[in-house]
């Protein structure tokens with residue numbers, strides 16, 4: 001193994017993917033890239049359900065420089081009070097950066113020596129596939145599900161497309 005990429009959307013499953021990817025990277029002493037794909041077009045739904053990152057709200061409101069009359073308590077509140085536009089883009093970028101930063105911090109705690117980050121946009125799976133190529137990843141780690149609402153399928157659509165199209169091994173973490 002030469003390079004591991006973990007893709008995270010901040011969901012529980014992707015946090016477990018970060019743990020496993022970091023354990024592997026530490027054990028094999030290879031670099032770990034943490035990748036995240038920003039979604040500007042449908043943020044409120046997915047992000048509102050990121051219960052585990054609700055405490056990002058205060059950070060995001062401060063770091064974004066967006067002036068809120070009252071700092072909302074929840075992700076839902078954050079986007080409810082914000083009209084779509086530059087502020088939304090700024091907030092989503094800050095939250096994306098925070099998701100990646102937390103993953104990197106965790107990886108370092110688990111003993112990973114070399115970490116790299118990539119934040120991209122566009123079709124999620126295509127962006128992850130590009131990251132795999134750019135980094136020379138030979139092991140990509142994803143969660144088996146993400147932030148999506150419909151949980152009937154066994155594997156999320158992003159994970160499925162990456163498994164189907166990646167030229168490297170893909171580990172989907174439960």
Ligand SMILES: Nc1ncnc2c1ncn2[C@@H]1O[C@H](COP(=O)(O)OP(=O)(O)OP(=O)(O)O)[C@@H](O)[C@H]1O
Nearest residue numbers: 007008014037142143145146147148156157158159
């Ligand atoms: N925006 C993203 N940035 C980085 N990685 C992502 C992103 N979205 C999903 N992933 C990766 O793919 C894994 C599976 O998520 P996926 O989106 O396939 O499932 P889902 O959200 O449950 O379903 P769907 O999106 O099809 O409704 C996540 O755990 C994460 O590793």
Ligand SMILES: [Mg+2]
Nearest residue numbers: 146147148156
């Ligand atoms: Mg998803």
